[in-house]
Amino acid sequence: MMQNENTTTTAINNSLQIINRFLDNFPPEEVKRISWDLLVYAFGSEDANGLSNIARSDMLFFYEQVNKVCEALVVIDRGLAGN
Numbered sequence: 428m429m430q431n432e433n434t435t436t437t438a439i440n441n442s443l444q445i446i447n448r449f450l451d452n453f454p455p456e457e458v459k460r461i462s463w464d465l466l467v468y469a470f471g472s473e474d475a476n477g478l479s480n481i482a483r484s485d486m487l488f489f490y491e492q493v494n495k496v497c498e499a500l501v502v503i504d505r506g507l508a509g510n
Contacts, residue, residue, distance in 0.1 A: 453497075
């Protein structure tokens with residue numbers, strides 16, 4: 428049982444380091460800008476002509492969710508930094 432707890436703690440610590448590294452390299456404003464630029468490029472290219480309305484909607488939903496995850500990561504990171 429103790430080894431399982433150590434494995435879980437290690438996995439959480441590793442995950443938190445990954446989150447911290449991501450946020451250091453890509454602040455939320457940068458994530459929003461990059462993901463928006465990618466979305467605009469995807470919709471604006473000739474390759475987007477074949478996208479269905481559902482596919483376009485899915486891409487917008489993904490964009491929104493990625494930004495929400497990034498915002499949640501900032502809250503977690505700031506909360507942990509305060510401890």
